[in-house]
Structures are given as C-alpha cells and as structure tokens.
Amino acid sequence: MSISARHGARQARRGPAEPHAAYARPRTGLPSPVLGGIAATALATLLLPLVLDRGGLALYIDIALSACVVVGISLLMGFAGQVSLGQAVFFAIGGYTAAVLVLNDVPPLVGLLAAPVAAGLVALLLGVPLLRLHGHHLAFATIAVHLIFLVVVQQSDTLGGNVGLMGIPGFSVGGIDLADHRSIAFVSWGVLAVVVLVSHNVITSRPGRALRALATSETAAESAGIPVGRYKLTVFALSAAFAGLAGSVWAYYVGFLSPGMFPVSMSITFVVMAAVGGMGSIWGALFGTTAVKLIVSYLGMLGTAGGMPDYAPAVLSYAVYGLLLILILLFLPHGVVPALRDRIVRRWSAPPRTPLDTAGRDPGKAGLPPANGRP
Amino acid sequence: MTQFLMFLVNGIAIGCGFALVGSGLVAVYRITGVVNFAQGMFAVVAALSATSFVALGIWHGVAELMAVLVGGFAGLATGVVAVGRRGTQPLTALLVTLAVGFLAYAIEVLVWGDQPRSLPGLDGRAALLGVPVQRQYLLVIAVTAVVFVLLWLFFARTYLGKALTACASNPYAARVVGIDVTRMAFIAFALGGVLGGVAGVLVAPLRPISFDSDVSLIVGGFAAAIFGGLTRPMMALAGGVLLGITEVMIRAYGDASYGTVGALVFLIAIMIWQSARRPTLHKEAV
Amino acid sequence: MSNVPETAVDSGPGGPHGESVIEVADLVVRYGAATALQGVSFSVGPGEAVALVGPNGAGKSTLVNALSGIVRPASGTIRIRGRLAHVPEGRQLFGELSVEDNLLIGAWGRSDRDPAPVYAVLPELRGLARRKAAALSGGQQQMVAIGRALMARPDVIAVDELSLGLAPKVVTGLAAHLRALNAERGTAVLLIEQNARLAFDLCSRAYVLEAGRMVVSGACEELARSNEVARAYLGGGTGEEP
Numbered sequence A: 001m002s003i004s005a006r007h008g009a010r011q012a013r014r015g016p017a018e019p020h021a022a023y024a025r026p027r028t029g030l031p032s033p034v035l036g037g038i039a040a041t042a043l044a045t046l047l048l049p050l051v052l053d054r055g056g057l058a059l060y061i062d063i064a065l066s067a068c069v070v071v072g073i074s075l076l077m078g079f080a081g082q083v084s085l086g087q088a089v090f091f092a093i094g095g096y097t098a099a100v101l102v103l104n105d106v107p108p109l110v111g112l113l114a115a116p117v118a119a120g121l122v123a124l125l126l127g128v129p130l131l132r133l134h135g136h137h138l139a140f141a142t143i144a145v146h147l148i149f150l151v152v153v154q155q156s157d158t159l160g161g162n163v164g165l166m167g168i169p170g171f172s173v174g175g176i177d178l179a180d181h182r183s184i185a186f187v188s189w190g191v192l193a194v195v196v197l198v199s200h201n202v203i204t205s206r207p208g209r210a211l212r213a214l215a216t217s218e219t220a221a222e223s224a225g226i227p228v229g230r231y232k233l234t235v236f237a238l239s240a241a242f243a244g245l246a247g248s249v250w251a252y253y254v255g256f257l258s259p260g261m262f263p264v265s266m267s268i269t270f271v272v273m274a275a276v277g278g279m280g281s282i283w284g285a286l287f288g289t290t291a292v293k294l295i296v297s298y299l300g301m302l303g304t305a306g307g308m309p310d311y312a313p314a315v316l317s318y319a320v321y322g323l324l325l326i327l328i329l330l331f332l333p334h335g336v337v338p339a340l341r342d343r344i345v346r347r348w349s350a351p352p353r354t355p356l357d358t359a360g361r362d363p364g365k366a367g368l369p370p371a372n373g374r375p
Numbered sequence B: 001m002t003q004f005l006m007f008l009v010n011g012i013a014i015g016c017g018f019a020l021v022g023s024g025l026v027a028v029y030r031i032t033g034v035v036n037f038a039q040g041m042f043a044v045v046a047a048l049s050a051t052s053f054v055a056l057g058i059w060h061g062v063a064e065l066m067a068v069l070v071g072g073f074a075g076l077a078t079g080v081v082a083v084g085r086r087g088t089q090p091l092t093a094l095l096v097t098l099a100v101g102f103l104a105y106a107i108e109v110l111v112w113g114d115q116p117r118s119l120p121g122l123d124g125r126a127a128l129l130g131v132p133v134q135r136q137y138l139l140v141i142a143v144t145a146v147v148f149v150l151l152w153l154f155f156a157r158t159y160l161g162k163a164l165t166a167c168a169s170n171p172y173a174a175r176v177v178g179i180d181v182t183r184m185a186f187i188a189f190a191l192g193g194v195l196g197g198v199a200g201v202l203v204a205p206l207r208p209i210s211f212d213s214d215v216s217l218i219v220g221g222f223a224a225a226i227f228g229g230l231t232r233p234m235m236a237l238a239g240g241v242l243l244g245i246t247e248v249m250i251r252a253y254g255d256a257s258y259g260t261v262g263a264l265v266f267l268i269a270i271m272i273w274q275s276a277r278r279p280t281l282h283k284e285a286v
Numbered sequence C: 001m002s003n004v005p006e007t008a009v010d011s012g013p014g015g016p017h018g019e020s021v022i023e024v025a026d027l028v029v030r031y032g033a034a035t036a037l038q039g040v041s042f043s044v045g046p047g048e049a050v051a052l053v054g055p056n057g058a059g060k061s062t063l064v065n066a067l068s069g070i071v072r073p074a075s076g077t078i079r080i081r082g083r084l085a086h087v088p089e090g091r092q093l094f095g096e097l098s099v100e101d102n103l104l105i106g107a108w109g110r111s112d113r114d115p116a117p118v119y120a121v122l123p124e125l126r127g128l129a130r131r132k133a134a135a136l137s138g139g140q141q142q143m144v145a146i147g148r149a150l151m152a153r154p155d156v157i158a159v160d161e162l163s164l165g166l167a168p169k170v171v172t173g174l175a176a177h178l179r180a181l182n183a184e185r186g187t188a189v190l191l192i193e194q195n196a197r198l199a200f201d202l203c204s205r206a207y208v209l210e211a212g213r214m215v216v217s218g219a220c221e222e223l224a225r226s227n228e229v230a231r232a233y234l235g236g237g238t239g240e241e242p
C-alpha cells in the first residue's frame, strides 16, 4: 500500500523497485520460433484486409492507428517512466497538419510525412518545460495541455474552429487513389509496421538500454552518466510523432476533423490499452490495443442491438475501459503480455531447476509418464 | 467599479468551487499519498444526485445534504478500490482512480443520461455594499468558508483529525501505535467524497453538470491544491480563489473563450516553478 | 498495543504460557525472497528486562516489528500476554503534531487518554507538551517516543535502539527512566541495543541475534564474561587484548 511506500527508511532499505524481469534480461537476438511467429502474424494481418467486410475494415484501421499511439505511450511510460494523459493531442495535431496541407493542395503523401514532424516538433517544444515534471504533476500538466489545445483549436479559423474541417480529400500517392477502406487498411498496416520497426530499433539500441534504467530510477540513471533529460525528450517527441503519423492517416480516412473528436477521455483510453498490454513492450501495446478495441467493439454491437437505449454503447465502452484498467492495475500491474512472456520464457528457455520440475511440466521431453495421474 | 466588484464576487465563488474540490484532493493526498483523479467525479455524482432528489420532490437543503452523502459513499468506494489492496503504489493508484472515473461515467450515463443537467439554486440578487450579486454566489462563498473552518477544526481539534494527520505525517509510526492506516485512508477518501460532494451541489446551480464535467472540475481543483503542494487546505483555498478570479477576469475583460486557458497555463507554470525550486522532492514523489 | 497478528495472538489471561509476557516460537519472517528471521524463539517474563543485541541487519527490528504486528510472520507463533508497546527505531514521531498530541495518539484505541501518568514517569515531557515534535532534539524525541509507547499502559515495552544517535549523557538519562519504569512499575522491557554494554547493564538476561537466528542467550553477567560475545559486542574481550 502506498503508505508503507512513503516511509522513507523502509523504502531505502528495499532499494529501488526491481526492474521488470524482461528488461533486466539482456536480449541477444530473438529465437527463431519467435521470429517465425512474428513473420506469421505480420503476414496474417497483412492478408486480413482482403477478407474483411466494411465493418471489419473500419475496426482493423482503428486498431492499427490506435496501436501506433499506444506503442508510443508504452515507450514513454515503460522506458522513460513518464505518464502522458494528453497523447490524443499529438494524434489530433497530425490529423490537422495533414488536413490543412491537403486542403491547400499539397499532395497527401507530403501531408502524411509532415504530420509526424509537426507533432514531434510540438512535443519537443512542450517537452522542454513539461518533462521537468514527474508523476502526477506531469499527468495533470499533459491534461492541461490537452484542454488548452482544444480551446486553441476551437478559436482557430484555419483549423475550422468548433465546426471543424470538412471535406478532407482521401489518401492518394502520385495519382493512385488509396482512399477506399481496403487501401487505407493497408496504409494503416504499413504505418504501424514503420512505428513498430522504429520502436524496436530504439529499444534494442544502446541508448534504448540506457532508457530502461531511466524507467526504474531516474536518479540512478543520472548518476550513471546517462543524459536523462535528452533521452526523455527524444522518447516524448518520438511517441508524439507516432501519434501524429497515425492521426494523419485517420484524417484522410474519416474526411473531417473537429475538436469534439478528441476529448481528454480519448487520451486516457490510449493509456488503458498500453496498461492492459504492458508498458514498455511493443507486443504488449499491440496486444493491448487489439484486445481492448475488440472487446469494446463487440460490446458496442451488443449495445446497438435492438431494444437497447441509444447511450448503451457509450455506457458499455466506459465500463469496459474502467473495469479493464482497474483489474489490470491491481492484479497484473505489468500488463498481460509481460506476464505471459515471463511464464513462457520460464517454461521454455529457463534451464530446468530440478528433474521433478521438468517432469511435471514437460513429461514428453523427460520421458516420464504424465504426473498427477492425468491420462 | 460596480461591475468589477460583481466580477470579483463571481470569481471568488467559482474559485470556491475549485477550492472545495482541491481540499478533497488535499485530504486524500496528505493521508494516502494518492492524487485522486476521481475527486471531480464525486462532485459530478453529488450534483446529478441532487437534481434527482429535487425532482423527486425532496426539499432543497435536504436533497443537497443527501447528495453530499452520496458523494461521500462514492469517495469511500473509490478508496476501497484504489488503496484497499496492499502494495498499490501511489502512481498506480492515480491510474486506478482514473479508471474508477471511467466506470463512474458508465453508471452516471446509465442513471442520468448523457445530457447536462442543472440544479436550481438560490434565485435573485442581493445587494452587497450596494453591488447587486447573485445570491447563489454568496451562498457558495459562505458555505465554503464554513466548510474550511470545519475542516480546520476537524484536523486541529478532534482526535480522529489528529490521528489522520498522524497517518499523513508518519504512516509507519501510525501503524506502530496500532492505527489501521488502510482504514484511515478509507476515511480520508470518504472525506474527500464529502468535500467533492459539497463542491458539486454548490456549483451545479452555476453551470450545468454532465457526466464528463469531472475533467474541468478535477483540473481546477488540482490547480488550486497544487498551490499548497497538495498538502495545505488553506493554500488550496487561496489558490482556488485566485484561479477563479483570474478566470472570470479573463472572461470579462479579455477573450471569453480563453477563460480556462489562463487557469491552465497558470497550473503548468506553478508546477514548473515548484519543481525548479524543489527538484529532488518532485523526483522522489513519483 | 495489541496489534499483533490475529492468527498468533493470545492476549487473554491464562494462556498456555501464562508466565511469559512475550513468548515467541520458531518465528520466520520473509521480505519477498529474503528471509530476515529463520526460526527465532525467545521469551520475556513479566517484569523482566531482556536485552537483544546483534550486528546490523541481524533482524532485530524485524523481530520487534513482528511483535507489534507491523510485519506478518511467514510461520511460527507469537504470544503476548497483556499489551506490548513499541518504541520504533529512529523514534518515528509524528513531526507535525505537538508533543502532547503525539502522546494522545499513543493511546489510540483506548478510552483512557490521560497523559498525566506518563508525565509522572517522564516529567521532562510536561514542559515540552506544546512544542512540535519535529522541533525537538534527538534525546527529547526519544523521550517522547517512550512516552507515546507508555500511553498504551503496556505490560511490556520494546525499545528499538535506545541510544541511536544520542550523546552518552542523554542516553544515561533515558536509561535511568527505563530502569525506574522496570523496577518501580514492573513493566517488562525488551531492549534492542547496539551498545551492548548499556544493554547488559540495564537488563538481566540477553539474547544475541545474528543473521536471523538466536545464536547465544543467557544472563547478562555471564554473556559479558564470555569472550566471544564480549569481543563482538563490547569492543574487545574481558581481557585487555586489543
């Protein structure tokens, strides 16, 4: 409980919280079954748009684009140890950047590329003062930024004010029209793939490993000579760029933007997805986003079924976000994926401690009859 | 000049709302170390409950008191979820209270729908030094003053209040003398719920309240509370009033739509200033 | 204070170990994977003064924390007959509260909260009653901590590191108070001390705890004569060897 944690003397004895097992383990290349799994997942998700119907495609796009934001949040929270409750702002900035550009006859591809740059730059500017804050201070500062952003957009004529921007042209590259659902689904997949690859490189790079130290103890990282401030700022900008990139695709996809589409609760739902999957894990982010979106969409379908009041889908989705977050935080604080991974890693790659252990777990391998009398 | 005084009273009244939400944050933070994001939700729940009680024909006054109790129960329930389990870290608990807020959205929409509701308050104006001010504003200010005096008396004069302060001051020692610190944390959350509830029923006549009004309430309350480092109720009052006046003056003499922006920028600036003054404190506070 | 773990308490009269105020058997306490106490047994008789010495990290504070119910034992039994009050290591006062309020909180859970009997034992506190605890000197704070524990009207008081960070003269004064408490009021004392000389002087019996195990126990005079203990805890043996 928080109370004992605040007791300085006890805390100091225990030392800094133990880094999560998965971070502490140096990872030298992925085992081939894992690589195979990744390739299979990539291929399957790439082929999926070919078979999905319109509703399925909409969900697919939603998941892919949200996952871009969530991967960023996961990096930010899991590696830089920073809470951002305003990540939807960067999603919106990306969207508005792309929208304003294409509405002024700039090619959509340029808009798509400009969006992450704009979001990243704004994050750099905001990050310099904001990242001096920690914990709940930063959480509230990012909410404040979110609220300020909404007011600024509402007041800006260029951004369409309260009404928003209408008639944003669909996506196209060099005259090839990619505005239909299926094409946008492929574009979203590609955008997510870029985000995942960049994140993977960041995590496995040398600064990335230094970042892990940052998440557990900033003071320790600082005294180890890691340029903490610069790294935090970089991750913050990167996560913003991911969100901005996703936001631009979304703008092309939905065709209109208004400040009402980016409530503070949207930022919070991204945090829920990251927490469900597990902070600091790309796969966690992907899993968390997919799981949460699927559940919410399934319940949304129930909610829109006949006889339900018109606010039923909203009620159900709020309840899902709230319940999931509570359950995960209290019972699986590291998230689903790290918990699962730990279990699997322990099972497959850890050297067997005792023969008995092996016998119970992998009877075939040990050449013993199944334990516990199970046939 | 008359107009300025009217705005001033208006600003103080709005600030009192922030201060009440902020004092609830302070009560919970001092004792548990948790920043309770659901504090705004307590106000919303109480305000919406009050509209229902009034609609049921319950007398004004009684309806509001009952609504404040509902706020207290919401606080208790939040506390049980957020700190009832051993080993929940404060930052995790913050996210839990955030989640409780989401869950409350579901319940609120279910019970009261998603449209804003307003609560009738005191009508008409009273003359204060020759300045006509809305009587509801005066009521808000008066009740806030009473609540803060009671709060001060509670912490400074009553045994339970001192025990709560003891938990805040040294939770380990509190356990040494046999205080059940978790139960005290629940009491703190319930107190936070009552304070949020008071804020809710007072503010509801000034502005319509819907389920998602909690965000602006909590941010305003946090801005007020951060004045005193989240630990001093009287500073929260000062902060809230300052914030309320700033907001109303920007609306009145500047651009109406930037009223809240002033307060938000203020919040960020205060926090950055504080962190520059006490860098280590903030680092370890995580 | 009777806040020992419910599972292991027997504070009712006429328990199976009627004679002892504290009776601990096979106590095991773990912090996560680390075992701080591995099967500790000891007892304190009514009105007895018992010393507990041992090197840093031996588990002394853990033992007292288990007695007062702050840490939950993994196994073993703790029986306390009557009330145990705990003066924690490092004083641990409520810094924001006044001395008198600190005392009053010490009577948590009791209807009788009159500080007068404590002022009678520790008269120095009366003059400090209105001062903020955080503003006191170390010696004064230790006295408040003892007074706060006495507010529970204990049958046994466990004092963790009486002399920690205090000048020898101050310690002598505090020790005199404890001795009087023990001799005149019959309050049993469990004294944890780095300064074994002081502990042996104040107590009749002593236990030596090392790495979570009781390694030696006996009458203080005998222990003080034992070369092994003396070398480890009394700064050199009984002889003059360096």
Ligand SMILES: Nc1ncnc2c1ncn2[C@@H]1O[C@H](COP(=O)(O)OP(=O)(O)OP(=O)(O)O)[C@@H](O)[C@H]1O
Binding pocket: A010, A013, A014, C031, C034, C036, C054, C055, C056, C057, C058, C059, C060, C061, C062, C063, C089
């Ligand atoms: N809250 C805690 N969490 C984890 N480990 C702890 C905790 N408290 C103590 N320990 C560990 O348990 C062991 C015993 O500690 P304890 O404080 O009981 O020793 P001690 O004998 O009182 O030492 P000292 O003389 O320094 O006061 C030590 O190794 C210590 O690091």
Ligand SMILES: [Mg+2]
Binding pocket: C060, C061, C062, C089, C160
């Ligand atoms: Mg100790």
